[in-house]
Amino acid sequence: MDPSRRPLNFLMRGINNKVIVKLKNNLEYKGRMVKCDNYMNILLEGASEFYNSNLIANYGKIFIRGNNVLYICLKADILP
Amino acid sequence: MDPSRRPLNFLMRGINNKVIVKLKNNLEYKGRMVKCDNYMNILLEGASEFYNSNLIANYGKIFIRGNNVLYICLKADILP
Amino acid sequence: MDPSRRPLNFLMRGINNKVIVKLKNNLEYKGRMVKCDNYMNILLEGASEFYNSNLIANYGKIFIRGNNVLYICLKADILP
Amino acid sequence: MDPSRRPLNFLMRGINNKVIVKLKNNLEYKGRMVKCDNYMNILLEGASEFYNSNLIANYGKIFIRGNNVLYICLKADILP
Amino acid sequence: MDPSRRPLNFLMRGINNKVIVKLKNNLEYKGRMVKCDNYMNILLEGASEFYNSNLIANYGKIFIRGNNVLYICLKADILP
């Protein structure tokens, strides 16, 4: 496959940017994606946990197992 | 297998077109499919999220993990 | 294994014929199977979506991720 | 492993015989198993679908994706 | 690994003995385990099906797909 078309390459370029990670169980994490691999294992820094838009908890560093991920939102300005 | 029969080749040809992506949890995303791989990991641009036909949110770029996908609808004129 | 006994070979011979695809979540799709692979990723053309025998939607081309498939019904005369 | 102990070899010998295939979602299919592979993908001919012992539908040929199978019942005289 | 420690080797030695096979959906099968492989695909002979200790059905030969298995009980005297 033409590498420029690979979605995982794009995801890697989002490293060090703020992201929203939504899990299959509807929990949502906002923070800076400092690490990420092909399974979508993700390390977030300064992460906040939300459920139905309500803040549940704040975490220093949180390591999310990739198989729980529903989607990752990458727009640069999603967080103030 | 004769490559022309492979459904994933067809999916790749849909890149840069508007698609509807339906997930197993019934969430639906409409947007331009800018990247896609064999696991159906998909990067959508200008994505809107729907649940039971109701608009839930708009996203700049959203990266959907392939194992959540139920189907992808490829008809060119699905979106205005 | 004797190739003539492989069920996937049989499925491939159904390409370009009308099929019913039933998913694990009970959604049902009727249409022409234009592509299919060993994971049962399927591209249907002129597809109609049913739930409990009620028509839900019509699609031009729909790409179904194979791991959602429960069964594929192949009788030539299932659709008028 | 001693091949005579492999359960899949036994299953293959059931080809062309009548079987009952029970799925994880409790649907049950009775018919002649014309094809079968190691994933328990199964092609049934003259298949009838049952739910809680009630006949739901008759199919000409039905292709069942193996990962949905709970068990396959092989007794020669299960169907009249 | 020291082969004598492998649990699957032990399971193989249970072949031709009576076993109880409990599935994830709580169905229980009692019978003679005539075949078994590393995925815990199991062929039972003279099998009886139980749910909450109630007899549901008797089967001649039943082939259980391994991924549904919760546990297999191997005590020689579990059945009279």
Place this chain on the structure above:
Amino acid sequence: MDPSRRPLNFLMRGINNKVIVKLKNNLEYKGRMVKCDNYMNILLEGASEFYNSNLIANYGKIFIRGNNVLYICLKADILP
């Protein structure tokens, strides 16, 4: 990886000791772990089954399929 850091090596050292095995469906088994492999397939001897701390049944030997395991508790003094 430094082998001394591998959690599975540690698990193997627990062989022949009493353990508690908790499954995803909340069933709990207490007994002596006589065999174990990398998938956490486990053979317990003198096993008792509990649900919500209530004793459900006693088993001679029980073979638990690893994919059902939630956790294994290894403290030497968990059982009298």
Place this chain on the structure above:
Amino acid sequence: MDPSRRPLNFLMRGINNKVIVKLKNNLEYKGRMVKCDNYMNILLEGASEFYNSNLIANYGKIFIRGNNVLYICLKADILP
């Protein structure tokens, strides 16, 4: 991939530190992570189990099967 970007390398560096491990079923374990592998199989020492922030049980050593893990929280000061 540049190894410094791999989230699993980061996780390994958390060995011997206190962590919170949240499972898919919402159980939560706090303790010292003494071992960990790429599947996120984790050995915790001095582990406490919580459900909805209520203490359920204390364990000496608990071995958690990686496929149940939702996330691992690594902030050094999460526990007193």
